[in-house]
Amino acid sequence: MDEERAEAAAVDRHDPRPSSIPSGDGSVWADVSPLLEAACTDLPDGELIHGDNFNLFAAMSALEIMDPKMDSGMVSRYYSVDEAIENGAAPVPISCDKTGDVQCTIDIMDHLLACEATWHKGHSLAQTVFSCIYLLRPERTSSHALLHSYSRIIRATCKAVVSVVSDARTHEEEDLFTMAYGLPLIGEDEKCLSMLNAVEETIARQLRACKAPSSGRKVIEDLEPLQNNLALEEGYCKAILCRLRFRKHFYHVLMCLKRPQGRGLQLARKHISSCLSELEIIRKSTEVLRSNDYGTHNCGEDKTTASGRRPVGFDASINTRLSAPTPPRSIKILSWSEAVEYFVKLLHDLDIICSFSLDASLEGILQFMVQFQKSHPDLVSRAHLQTLLIQDGKLYGRDPIFAVIAKAAGLPEIVRNHDIQNGECLVHLGQLVINLLKILSTNAAWQRRKLGKIVQDWRVIHIQLELALRQEMGEESGISADQNGRGDILRQILIWVEEQTFWIASRFLMLGFELELYSPGEYCMVYWYIYVVLIKLAERMHHKMSFTNATAKLKGKKKKGSTKDMSRDFQIPASVLFLQSYICLAEGLTMMLAALKNERMLSQSPSPFNSDHERFIQHFELLQKAGVPDHISYQSFEESTKNARFSTLVMYNYFKDAQRIAKEVKNSFPNDPERQSELRRIEQVAEHNSIALTVLCRLGSLDSSLKVSFDFSHHPYFATAVVKRS
Amino acid sequence: METATSDAEEEKKATFEASEIEYASYGGEHHLPLIMGLVDHELSEPYSIFTYRYFVYLWPQLSFLAFHKGKCVGTVVCKMGEHRSTYRGYIAMLVVIKPYRGKGIATELVSRSIRVMKESGCEEVTLEAEVTNKGALALYGRLGFIRAKRLFRYYLNGVDAFRLKLLFPQRELHPSLVMMAHNDASQRHASNRPLEEFPEQQERDCSSMGESVSNK
Numbered sequence: 001m002d003e004e005r006a007e008a009a010a011v012d013r014h015d016p017r018p019s020s021i022p023s024g025d026g027s028v029w030a031d032v033s034p035l036l037e038a039a040c041t042d043l044p045d046g047e048l049i050h051g052d053n054f055n056l057f058a059a060m061s062a063l064e065i066m067d068p069k070m071d072s073g074m075v076s077r078y079y080s081v082d083e084a085i086e087n088g089a090a091p092v093p094i095s096c097d098k099t100g101d102v103q104c105t106i107d108i109m110d111h112l113l114a115c116e117a118t119w120h121k122g123h124s125l126a127q128t129v130f131s132c133i134y135l136l137r138p139e140r141t142s143s144h145a146l147l148h149s150y151s152r153i154i155r156a157t158c159k160a161v162v163s164v165v166s167d168a169r170t171h172e173e174e175d176l177f178t179m180a181y182g183l184p185l186i187g188e189d190e191k192c193l194s195m196l197n198a199v200e201e202t203i204a205r206q207l208r209a210c211k212a213p214s215s216g217r218k219v220i221e222d223l224e225p226l227q228n229n230l231a232l233e234e235g236y237c238k239a240i241l242c243r244l245r246f247r248k249h250f251y252h253v254l255m256c257l258k259r260p261q262g263r264g265l266q267l268a269r270k271h272i273s274s275c276l277s278e279l280e281i282i283r284k285s286t287e288v289l290r291s292n293d294y295g296t297h298n299c300g301e302d303k304t305t306a307s308g309r310r311p312v313g314f315d316a317s318i319n320t321r322l323s324a325p326t327p328p329r330s331i332k333i334l335s336w337s338e339a340v341e342y343f344v345k346l347l348h349d350l351d352i353i354c355s356f357s358l359d360a361s362l363e364g365i366l367q368f369m370v371q372f373q374k375s376h377p378d379l380v381s382r383a384h385l386q387t388l389l390i391q392d393g394k395l396y397g398r399d400p401i402f403a404v405i406a407k408a409a410g411l412p413e414i415v416r417n418h419d420i421q422n423g424e425c426l427v428h429l430g431q432l433v434i435n436l437l438k439i440l441s442t443n444a445a446w447q448r449r450k451l452g453k454i455v456q457d458w459r460v461i462h463i464q465l466e467l468a469l470r471q472e473m474g475e476e477s478g479i480s481a482d483q484n485g486r487g488d489i490l491r492q493i494l495i496w497v498e499e500q501t502f503w504i505a506s507r508f509l510m511l512g513f514e515l516e517l518y519s520p521g522e523y524c525m526v527y528w529y530i531y532v533v534l535i536k537l538a539e540r541m542h543h544k545m546s547f548t549n550a551t552a553k554l555k556g557k558k559k560k561g562s563t564k565d566m567s568r569d570f571q572i573p574a575s576v577l578f579l580q581s582y583i584c585l586a587e588g589l590t591m592m593l594a595a596l597k598n599e600r601m602l603s604q605s606p607s608p609f610n611s612d613h614e615r616f617i618q619h620f621e622l623l624q625k626a627g628v629p630d631h632i633s634y635q636s637f638e639e640s641t642k643n644a645r646f647s648t649l650v651m652y653n654y655f656k657d658a659q660r661i662a663k664e665v666k667n668s669f670p671n672d673p674e675r676q677s678e679l680r681r682i683e684q685v686a687e688h689n690s691i692a693l694t695v696l697c698r699l700g701s702l703d704s705s706l707k708v709s710f711d712f713s714h715h716p717y718f719a720t721a722v723v724k725r726s
Numbered sequence: 727m728e729t730a731t732s733d734a735e736e737e738k739k740a741t742f743e744a745s746e747i748e749y750a751s752y753g754g755e756h757h758l759p760l761i762m763g764l765v766d767h768e769l770s771e772p773y774s775i776f777t778y779r780y781f782v783y784l785w786p787q788l789s790f791l792a793f794h795k796g797k798c799v800g801t802v803v804c805k806m807g808e809h810r811s812t813y814r815g816y817i818a819m820l821v822v823i824k825p826y827r828g829k830g831i832a833t834e835l836v837s838r839s840i841r842v843m844k845e846s847g848c849e850e851v852t853l854e855a856e857v858t859n860k861g862a863l864a865l866y867g868r869l870g871f872i873r874a875k876r877l878f879r880y881y882l883n884g885v886d887a888f889r890l891k892l893l894f895p896q897r898e899l900h901p902s903l904v905m906m907a908h909n910d911a912s913q914r915h916a917s918n919r920p921l922e923e924f925p926e927q928q929e930r931d932c933s934s935m936g937e938s939v940s941n942k
């Protein structure tokens with residue numbers, strides 16, 4: 001109805017607009033107003049001509065003019081950065097009063113920190129950090145040393161972060177994250193540090209000057225104070241110094257992390273700890289800044305500055321046109337305290353990465369990555385982890401992937417340069433390993449999806465390796481014995497590939513709990529599948545280890561020429577036993593859940609449109625497609641659970657086994673606090689479930705008032721049964 | 727579907743018998759403002775009139791409205807179509823106004839749509855729901871939907887979403903045969919698949935609505 005008028009109004013407001021937009025090759029601009037006008041009389045408001053190419057995306061991209069929820073033009077105050085500047089939105093100096101100017105500068109610094117954290121959390125750079133008009137026009141601030149140096153290091157920092165995230169290519173939200181088109185990031189580099197250092201030096205002297213007894217002041221009389229209010233001088237100098245120093249150290253952290261082969265990690269840790277202590281000082285500066293405030297301020301929770309004031313020189317809508325292809329929308333900037341917290345967490349996560357040993361085995365790395373995920377690290381730290389692990393197609397930019405695989409597969413040192421690594425299959429396998437490491441550094445939701453997909457790739461490489469091995473053996477039988485040990489190498493790698501495939505599958509299944517993808521009605525089938533996969537994993541692991549031991553023994557024997565008894569059983573390795581405790585838990589839970597279902601103790605009405613069979617297919621589709629493991633179907637699940645009854649479960653308590661094994665195996669990992677606490681968790685789940693099972697077996701079918709529910713209070717993946725009388 | 731952070735007004739329950747609720751399939755122009763009014767009020771995503779038209783014009787048979795004494799108290803809007811070699815239904819919007827909640831109206835509305843989808847040959851039904859929308863998640867869970875994946879910060883408010891899926895029983899083939907067929911096909915593809923990962927297309931296509939909204 002009012003659309004025409006509204007549009008006219010919008011155009012008015014946006015004047016002056018570019019006089020003419022050049023038309024492209026072979027096209028000219030035509031005035032469509034008469035056509036539209038004619039169409040308007042034919043079509044009532046809101047009607048739609050439906051062409052074949054009109055899809056949902058087109059429908060949803062349509063904007064209704066003057067609807068503030070959709071029309072970003074309506075919300076923006078200025079048509080361009082220049083217009084904003086002309087209107088005095090970002091004056092330099094910010095205030096003619098020196099004290100006011102310093103105050104405003106601090107507010108800008110704080111708001112930028114909040115913007116930066118908001119950006120890291122997944123919003124566009126243009127709408128967060130670069131909502132700062134000062135940042136958009138680098139040359140304008142050059143007369144304001146403090147603001148200028150700060151702006152420069154912010155731009156340099158953004159550039160460094162964009163670069164590491166785009167290098168990592170974690171394929172999450174980074175499209176939005178790294179989109180810096182049209183923003184003045186080019187040209188900023190480490191040179192910004194020298195300017196920042198100079199400014200820091202000056203303010204440090206100003207701080208010394210104001211603290212010195214008045215007699216000593218003469219010595220540095222040539223030095224002007226930071227601002228005019230002597231009572232505030234010390235507080236302001238300190239507030240600015242910690243902010244500058246934080247930026248400096250943070251930039252150093254990024255630069256150190258960038259060094260090849262993890263060479264800067266030690267130094268990075270030093271800067272991280274400096275960052276953290278500066279952040280602490282920044283946090284404490286809040287009191288001074290608030291009490292000194294002589295303007296009005298809101299002390300609401302969502303303020304974005306330490307002082308509580310609104311910063312000068314920001315316009316969130318000014319860049320909305322740069323943030324395509326997203327329909328521009330207003331975003332909520334994190335509060336100042338949330339921002340500080342974000343950076344504390346980021347720095348801690350980076351510190352964890354920096355303190356990880358560069359000599360770890362692949363198995364150790366995978367374990368580390370799983371552990372690291374548990375604290376929900378954000379994109380920036382995950383990107384750093386990935387770029388540290390994989391550089392130039394090598395682990396840490398140092399170890400060739402084949403050597404890493406050979407070591408993981410338990411092959412002896414000498415094999416690591418074997419020419420077998422140049423075969424197509426093994427090159428391919430190397431890529432899969434790199435890919436796996438990349439996937440493990442993405443967020444949990446994305447990671448699970450990708451893990452589900454790569455199971456297939458690992459399965460295929462397995463088949464190819466098997467083929468290669470068969471060829472190898474075939475050729476050998478014709479000619480001579482396996483001279484350069486190719487067969488042995490392939491065989492060993494094959495077992496490892498299988499092991500790795502099951503590891504990926506188990507990780508895929510368990511992540512489902514973390515992401516809350518399973519509902520209680522599905523726990524039974526999920527634990528059953530986990531159980532089946534873990535058994536295979538343990539088998540392969542054991543197989544690999546005994547194979548390694550055997551070859552080691554064989555080699556040793558050859559040397560000594562002795563004849564020891566080869567038939568002697570190998571002890572079950574601790575890492576296999578560790579898995580065994582998982583297996584017992586998974587089996588125990590499967591059986592308990594199945595019994596509950598079979599004895600109709602779970603209040604579950606059948607769903608109207610499908611059954612457990614369909615849910616099974618959907619949850620495990622990706623694993624089933626890849627045949628991981630082989631010969632597993634809904635039917636086998638049904639077979640193994642349909643007879644579960646409490647009367648039979650009472651004879652065999654899997655949880656007791658889990659508990660016993662967990663206790664036993666603890667001693668095998670004396671120097672591994674992570675495993676220790678995991679084993680403690682397992683013991684607890686096992687104990688609770690064991691008691692619950694006993695109660696259910698005794699009373700279950702007799703007492704209809706018993707209600708069973710499951711929670712994850714003791715372990716993130718293994719549920720604890722809670723039995724209550726209702 | 728992203729839900730609006732709602733004011734705690736209108737919590738008062740209406741008293742009525744389930745039998746007083748009448749259900750109607752989308753019946754033309756006069757229903758459109760009713761649907762728009764309900765959805766605009768309850769869901770935070772702004773939809774242009776074209777979005778509504780897109781759905782009700784192409785799939786009027788999948789949209790339903792619930793009335794109590796002539797007043798529209800709930801609605802469901804859906805679509806269906808080809809998606810990567812499967813034919814699937816998609817539930818775009820579902821709303822029941824507060825005084826009428828908890829009496830099975832939404833369940834009835836959605837069930838009607840799902841039945842039509844099934845009869846029309848859909849193999850599955852999908853939708854997205856905020857991970858915090860416990861009510862909707864429970865409702866769909868009871869209908870047999872699984873949480874197929876979690877979509878990281880799917881909504882503009884930074885909340886994750888679940889992609890929910892309901893698979894209809896496949897009668898034509900014995901399940902194990904289906905599995906084998908999948909197996910063969912997928913392995914053929916996989917062996918010559920390029921190793922470098924593409925940016926994932928699946929989450930960015932515009933075939934289901936929420937995806938294009940949040941532009942993930």
Ligand SMILES: CC(C)(COP(=O)(O)OP(=O)(O)OC[C@H]1O[C@@H](n2cnc3c(N)ncnc32)[C@H](O)[C@@H]1OP(=O)(O)O)[C@@H](O)C(=O)NCCC(=O)NCCS
Pocket residue numbers: 727728729744768769819820821822823826827828829830831832833834854855856859861862864865
């Ligand atoms: C989600 C929403 C559509 C549910 O509507 P509803 O009509 O209350 O849903 P139903 O009544 O069918 O089911 C909800 C509950 O009522 C219960 N119920 C079902 N039939 C019932 C009946 N005859 N009598 C009493 N309760 C009944 C259900 O068991 C369910 O119980 P719960 O509270 O344990 O979950 C509604 O809350 C809504 O509009 N929310 C805002 C928009 C939204 O979130 N949409 C979904 C986006 S994906």
